[in-house]
Every structure is written in C-alpha cells, then in structure tokens.
Amino acid sequence: MKAKTAVDIAGLKLKNPVLTASGTVGFGEEYAPYLDLSGLGALVVKTVTLKPRAGNPPPRITETPAGVINAVGLQNPGVEALVADILPRLARFDVPVIVSIAGETAGEYARLAGRLDGVPGIAALEVNISCPNVKAGGIAFGTEPAMTAEVVRLVKENTALPVIAKLSPNVTDIRIIALAAAGAGADALSLINTLSAMVIDVERRRPLLGNVFGGLSGPAVRPVAVRAVWQAYRAVEVPLIGMGGIMAARDALEFILAGARAVAVGTANLVDPGAAAAVAAGLEQYLAEQGIGDVNELVGAAHRTGG
Amino acid sequence: MTCITDAKVISHRRVAAGCRRLVLAAPDIARAVKPGQFLHVRCDGGTHAGYPRGAPTRGTHVSGLGWVGSADLLLRRPLSVYDADRERGTVTILYRVVGRGTALLAEKRTGGRVNVLGPLGRGFEPPGYPRGVPTWGTHVSGSGWVGHRRVAIVGGGLGVAPLFFLARELSAGVSEDARPDPTRPDPLGVPALAGRVPRAGAPGGYPRVPARPAVAVFQGARTAPELDLADFSVLPVDLFTATDDGSRGYAGSVVELFLDTVCHEPVDWVSAAGPPGMLRALAGALQTLGLPGEFSLEERMGCGIGACVCCSCRIGTPERWEYRRVCADGPVFPAREVVWE
Numbered sequence: 001m002k003a004k005t006a007v008d009i010a011g012l013k014l015k016n017p018v019l020t021a022s023g024t025v026g027f028g029e030e031y032a033p034y035l036d037l038s039g040l041g042a043l044v045v046k047t048v049t050l051k052p053r054a055g056n057p058p059p060r061i062t063e064t065p066a067g068v069i070n071a072v073g074l075q076n077p078g079v080e081a082l083v084a085d086i087l088p089r090l091a092r093f094d095v096p097v098i099v100s101i102a103g104e105t106a107g108e109y110a111r112l113a114g115r116l117d118g119v120p121g122i123a124a125l126e127v128n129i130s131c132p133n134v135k136a137g138g139i140a141f142g143t144e145p146a147m148t149a150e151v152v153r154l155v156k157e158n159t160a161l162p163v164i165a166k167l168s169p170n171v172t173d174i175r176i177i178a179l180a181a182a183g184a185g186a187d188a189l190s191l192i193n194t195l196s197a198m199v200i201d202v203e204r205r206r207p208l209l210g211n212v213f214g215g216l217s218g219p220a221v222r223p224v225a226v227r228a229v230w231q232a233y234r235a236v237e238v239p240l241i242g243m244g245g246i247m248a249a250r251d252a253l254e255f256i257l258a259g260a261r262a263v264a265v266g267t268a269n270l271v272d273p274g275a276a277a278a279v280a281a282g283l284e285q286y287l288a289e290q291g292i293g294d295v296n297e298l299v300g301a302a303h304r305t306g307g
Numbered sequence: 308m309t310c311i312t313d314a315k316v317i318s319h320r321r322v323a324a325g326c327r328r329l330v331l332a333a334p335d336i337a338r339a340v341k342p343g344q345f346l347h348v349r350c351d352g353g354t355h356a357g358y359p360r361g362a363p364t365r366g367t368h369v370s371g372l373g374w375v376g377s378a379d380l381l382l383r384r385p386l387s388v389y390d391a392d393r394e395r396g397t398v399t400i401l402y403r404v405v406g407r408g409t410a411l412l413a414e415k416r417t418g419g420r421v422n423v424l425g426p427l428g429r430g431f432e433p434p435g436y437p438r439g440v441p442t443w444g445t446h447v448s449g450s451g452w453v454g455h456r457r458v459a460i461v462g463g464g465l466g467v468a469p470l471f472f473l474a475r476e477l478s479a480g481v482s483e484d485a486r487p488d489p490t491r492p493d494p495l496g497v498p499a500l501a502g503r504v505p506r507a508g509a510p511g512g513y514p515r516v517p518a519r520p521a522v523a524v525f526q527g528a529r530t531a532p533e534l535d536l537a538d539f540s541v542l543p544v545d546l547f548t549a550t551d552d553g554s555r556g557y558a559g560s561v562v563e564l565f566l567d568t569v570c571h572e573p574v575d576w577v578s579a580a581g582p583p584g585m586l587r588a589l590a591g592a593l594q595t596l597g598l599p600g601e602f603s604l605e606e607r608m609g610c611g612i613g614a615c616v617c618c619s620c621r622i623g624t625p626e627r628w629e630y631r632r633v634c635a636d637g638p639v640f641p642a643r644e645v646v647w648e
Contacts, residue, residue, distance in 0.1 A: 026610075027614075054629065057619075058618070061617035066378055066379045067381070068382060075616050075619075248373050253372070269610065274311075
C-alpha cells in the first residue's frame, strides 16, 4: 500500500512535505521544464518587497566547502508585479504558492500582508525576517524577540492567510525567537535561513562578494539547521518547516525526525533542477521500504527514541 | 530546446595554456546550440533526477536515499561551447583548469559521462544571423572591399572559447537555417517563390549571394602558445593575432590591433568576448568609431536558468541601468548597453 505523504501546515493541506526554499527557484517558472511543480508540496517563491529592489552589486554568489554563499540582496520586481503578472502565470502549475515577504520596517510588512490579503493564488505567507543580505530591516527583525513578535503580529492582523515566520540561525538562542514568533500568532515556523558568512579573495586582497557579507547554505549548514529544528520542536507547538542543505531524501528525513512536518529544498535546486522531486520520490520510497503508513508518524520521532 | 543529460565523453585533450577541449556526445544540444550559448556543467560526476521521464531510479540520481555526486563541490560551471557538429551530434567545450571544479572535470576520460544542462543563454546575433540572407560579405579579393559589409570577431585569452563557433558558422556561408524564408519578401528585391526555396544562383532562384560573409578575426593572447586555444587558421577568415609579449603577431593588445586594422579595412559589426579589461577598452573603441557590436560577459553563476538572479551585470546607460541576468538575458549583450564599473 502506498504510504500517506500528505501533511497539514497551519491548516494548509500539502500533498507531500517537500517545498522549495524561497529564493532558490525564483518564481518557479524557470524550473518548470526540469521539475514537475505540481509534484511539490508547495512552491515557496522568491521574497517580494513593497517596491522593486535592484539587489546587491556582483559578485553575488560563491562556492565554499560543501556550501554556497549568496548575497543577492532581495532583488525582486515588487509586490505589484507579483500580483499583476506573476501569480496569474503560476496558476497553471497546480501547486500551492507560498509568498515570501520582507520589509524595511514593521509597517512595510503590515502593508505587504494587507496588499496580498484576498489575492487569488496564494496559499500562505512566509515572513522573511531573516535575510542576512539587506542592510535595513531583514535580519534585524529576526534577531530580536520583541521585533520578531511585532512583525508577526502586524502581519497576522492584516491577513487571513496562514502566516509562516522564517527564522534566522544568526541568534544566540533560536528557542527564544521561535517562542516570540509563535506567541505573536505565527501559524508555522520555517527554519533556518542562511548563516551570515563571508569570503576574502586572497589574490585581490578584498572581500569576494559585492555585498561583503552573504548567506551560507548547502550541506555545510545542515547540522546547524537540524539542531535548530530539534530545539524549536521542544520549545513550540506550531508546525515546523525544516531547511538547510537538504540534497536528498535522507537529509529530509533528518529534519522530519528532528521535528519538521515539512521540509524545503534550496541550494540543491541550483545543482540539480530536479532535486526537489527526487527528495519527494525518495521519501515515498523510504516509507514503502520501512512499511510506514504515514509520514506524519516520523515527525519528531527522534525525540521519542533519544536525546 | 534546452535539456539536461549525461553526455558521453568522446574526446578530451589538452590544448594550450592549461586549457582543455572536451568533446561530448549530446545530439539534442548539438542540434539546438547557437554560437555564444553555454552549457552548465556538473564537474563532480553527479547526475540529475531525470524529470520529466519519471521518478529517479537507483543508481542514477538517488542511490537509495542519498545524493549521487559530491556534497562538497556543488555548483555547476558555466562553460562556453567552442564548436558543435550537428551531423555527428557532438558539442565541444573549451575551458581552463582554474579551480576545484575544472580540475575534477579535467580528470574525465573518454567514455565517461558528464552531466550537462543546456544550451543556455542568448548567443551572438550579428545582423542577419542566423536567419535570412547574409547582408554582409562581398569580399573581392585583391581589389579591396565592396560595400564594406564585414564582421569583426574580437577575442582575448580564453574569450575565444565561444567565438570559434561563431566564426565557423559565419564563414561557412548560408547555413540551412539561414536560407531565405519564401514567405518573406526577398531583401534583394526578387519576388518570393511560394513554397519553394531554390538554390542560390539557380535559374529562377534568388540572385547569388556571397557564399561566405567576410569575417575578420582578431585574436589576442598573453603569449604565442595561448593563440593555439582556437583553430581560427583552418577557417576561411582573415586572422589577425596579437600577443602581449610580442612572441607572435602584433606586439600589444588586441584592441590596439583592431583599431589599427579597421582604420583601413572597415568593419560593420563586432562580436567580442574576453577579459573585462579588454572588453572595456574595446567598448571605448567602438564608441569612438561609432560601431555597433555585442559582448559576451561572464559572472559567477548559480542556477544558470535565470531563477536565482546571482549572475548580475549592469545593462543600460551610465545614468540609468539595471541588473540583468548574465545566464538568461545574456551572456551576449549589445556592446553599447554594458555599463562598466
């Protein structure tokens, strides 16, 4: 018998627990030739802001040991372009679309949430309070419990959609931020965003990235991310979406066993555009081989057997 | 049509200056690729999930539940297509071993497989190419240039990688793709013959157009051996070479050589690739001469398909520009629209 892979995130019914991580597949369309978007649990699109953003000067990306550092700087066409052009085009893919939003002030988050409330084709909002690549806003909110709570509360007040707060690992204790977000009404938490990082170009004796700092992702951060999910699972009741260096189903299982009800594939998409589908297929294969009837049985299972 | 495939290595050999030519069997890519496009190459030996052919199977992408390929070396490398053979279904990549990725790629042996995604990007588009009757050419040997319809191809160092393919296609004359479209008015004023494309020069056909456009190639390198990266000398082109150390050809920069030459042998269009310093100098030269052209740019790249917006370049005017994607909006951009730092 085929195992059940459907999961429920904040009232959102997903056919399987595999999502794309925001920013790694753009708005999804470029990936359609290589990845069956309708086979995903949800498509989390690139963060949008109120106004279009030009992004950071290049270089914006570099490879590091088992990882990638990027500093795109939230380049995006703005929320109006999303509503007018992009969302209508995404309707044909038959996949729930989760829109990621970021503001420079708490008020901008509120206005974005208000603007997107009632817009067709959006399944949920992911509140990006953790982008390390923009100077104003972004990560500043996600590293302060009080500001995290204020942003989440304002977004909740301005939308009827499920609200997912995306947390930064660049904090002293992620449980405190998780509690603040959940306490302010977040319906689910995504963790983790990238780790603040940098590379020096030794030949030129200067920072390699145009933005100096960037966000580290890929397998290098996976153990950090699994730890964060483990801690958050013990701290809050809301469902968790785990991400950080998931390349294959085996990695996704680590997050699920640590307490994630869904997972997001990010950096792997850049390497293999079909990676997210492979993770979903691998999960099904694992459930079948292990004789597990429902993926939900595995969520947080490692807490019950150890730790 | 872009595809992702595990291409078989047909040959792989050192050429010069730490560079290698890798010939891959990839018929779909060979058919589709245009000069100036690139392949996004997995150097770690990994493969892909195989959509849309279905779920991955053991031994390809997912061996059980794990990742096949390196979890250390991640990103694909964007590499220029040096040439393509549509009949044999092969594509040739020319690359330099510069880091971990290309060093791994250099170990690939004949018969092995390399996962490639492509062809990607917008290639070179000199006027009239690849569709329509070539509007330049008319090289009258010995008596100068008639009409001055001539394309210059300017490359520095490894920048020649995407230019050989362009030079070969342009100098090969009218390609199959480039035969006149009978439904469109003939640019030379001959009435269209509906449904039938006669041979050039045949009775009732359109007038004989130049069998090959006049192509002048300007190749620059640091030293003479680096000039061997590309085999321009086998093509019916006018080849001008420059080396920084004067070990072969003109002693100095290829842009100086270009300027010296076009003063008495004018060109109408410039397609170029090379290091940023060279392209920037060439941009200045083109502006001075009032010449149109196009440059192939490079930038550190992520997905290669236009989604991650990591490979940005400035396109527009110095006063009003925007970041564009090298992978999807380029890598070839109009020369006058590239805004230099």
